[in-house]
Amino acid sequence: MATCAADLFPFEPDLSKAQTPPAPFYLDGALFEAEKDRVFGRTWQWVGHASDVAKPGDFLASEIAGEPLVLVRDAGGGLRAFSNVCRHRGSLVACGKGNRRSLQCPYHGWTYGLDGALLAAPEFDGVRDFDKASVRLPSFRAQDWGPFAFANLSAEGPALPEVLAGFPSEIARLRCDVSRLRFHSRKDYPVRCNWKVYVDNFLEGYHVPTAHPSLLRELDMDRYRVDTFRYHSSHFAPLKPGKGGESRRYGDPDASAGALYYWVFPNWMLNVYPDNLSLNVVLPLGPEECLVVFEWYFFEGTQDLERTAEKTIAFSDGIQREDMEICERVQRGLRSSRYTRGRYSVRRENGVHHFHGLVHEFLASEARDRATR
Numbered sequence: 001m002a003t004c005a006a007d008l009f010p011f012e013p014d015l016s017k018a019q020t021p022p023a024p025f026y027l028d029g030a031l032f033e034a035e036k037d038r039v040f041g042r043t044w045q046w047v048g049h050a051s052d053v054a055k056p057g058d059f060l061a062s063e064i065a066g067e068p069l070v071l072v073r074d075a076g077g078g079l080r081a082f083s084n085v086c087r088h089r090g091s092l093v094a095c096g097k098g099n100r101r102s103l104q105c106p107y108h109g110w111t112y113g114l115d116g117a118l119l120a121a122p123e124f125d126g127v128r129d130f131d132k133a134s135v136r137l138p139s140f141r142a143q144d145w146g147p148f149a150f151a152n153l154s155a156e157g158p159a160l161p162e163v164l165a166g167f168p169s170e171i172a173r174l175r176c177d178v179s180r181l182r183f184h185s186r187k188d189y190p191v192r193c194n195w196k197v198y199v200d201n202f203l204e205g206y207h208v209p210t211a212h213p214s215l216l217r218e219l220d221m222d223r224y225r226v227d228t229f230r231y232h233s234s235h236f237a238p239l240k241p242g243k244g245g246e247s248r249r250y251g252d253p254d255a256s257a258g259a260l261y262y263w264v265f266p267n268w269m270l271n272v273y274p275d276n277l278s279l280n281v282v283l284p285l286g287p288e289e290c291l292v293v294f295e296w297y298f299f300e301g302t303q304d305l306e307r308t309a310e311k312t313i314a315f316s317d318g319i320q321r322e323d324m325e326i327c328e329r330v331q332r333g334l335r336s337s338r339y340t341r342g343r344y345s346v347r348r349e350n351g352v353h354h355f356h357g358l359v360h361e362f363l364a365s366e367a368r369d370r371a372t373r
């Protein structure tokens with residue numbers, strides 16, 4: 001069984017010659033496990049709200065593809081992330097969120113400082129070759145940006161600003177000050193498809209004319225464009241001239257000029273409007289199962305907030321249901337004995353091809369590591 005994409009298919013960088021990945025790319029359990037390590041274990045992942053870890057002592061339990069972690073705001077104001085697994089017999093240490101001077105494991109009471117160091121291990125006298133001072137929760141990289149908190153299980157690889165590249169400044173030019181955004185609401189959508197099927201679908205507007213008739217009425221598909229960068233892509237999806245419906249939904253008369261959409265490798269997306277922003281995160285649950293999280297953020301002091309939010313969320317929910325149905329159809333088709341792989345539209349699927357190239361690159365690093373071992 002293939003455990004890395006490099007074994008599964010050679011990635012063709014020339015979009016006009018490339019074939020889409022073969023069906024096992026979206027089905028194979030061993031490949032899914034490899035992705036948890038090589039893709040989700042080595043990229044910046046959204047792990048929660050920065051507001052939950054704003055003050056010293058705040059903690060928030062989270063996870064990345066099943067790997068438990070706890071975010072902590074330490075005494076000096078730094079954001080830290082640690083493994084949330086007790087060094088004693090493996091219980092999860094922190095649960096939920098709160099504010100504490102230290103983190104105590106609920107099983108036998110081992111206590112850790114906000115720097116991850118073991119402070120107390122009750123009734124552990126007489127244990128040989130046990131150096132309490134050297135015991136600590138393994139740490140991970142953590143950083144917040146605007147209302148979001150991110151962590152990276154790997155100490156290697158680019159810092160978060162390098163991954164986000166120029167897009168925070170583009171968002172700022174849209175007068176969207178991320179530091180003033182406040183979380184409004186969240187919706188979780190379980191989808192019976194591989195997480196990459198969902199991401200593929202997000203990365204192209206090719207399906208809009210057939211799959212989203214309501215969106216087609218609003219969007220100027222001739223000008224729809226996807227631009228790819230090192231670790232992200234941006235989507236230019238302008239409204240048809242003179243269209244007011246969509247902009248009313250987003251509560252801003254200039255929305256047609258100012259909407260920005262970003263996807264960041266491997267699994268999260270931002271939809272940015274002058275007066276609000278939404279986050280979509282695709283969480284891998286199994287080879288043929290994922291959870292899509294939608295969150296909406298608005299500025300403090302937004303006029304008529306509830307009405308604007310209700311319209312924004314209802315519109316998005318309708319499109320999401322159409323997308324989920326498509327993705328689940330794709331997943332069922334991928335299991336067919338009569339399908340292996342397809343081709344990309346050069347005009348419309350460059351973003352999908354770019355994503356597949358990145359997955360291939362990250363998984364191929366396993367083959368490189370094996371070769372150098």
Ligand code: FES
Pocket residue numbers: 086087088089090091105106107108109110
């Ligand atoms: S497992 Fe945490 S104290 Fe025993």
Ligand SMILES: [Fe+2]
Pocket residue numbers: 201202207211212323
């Ligand atoms: Fe869609």
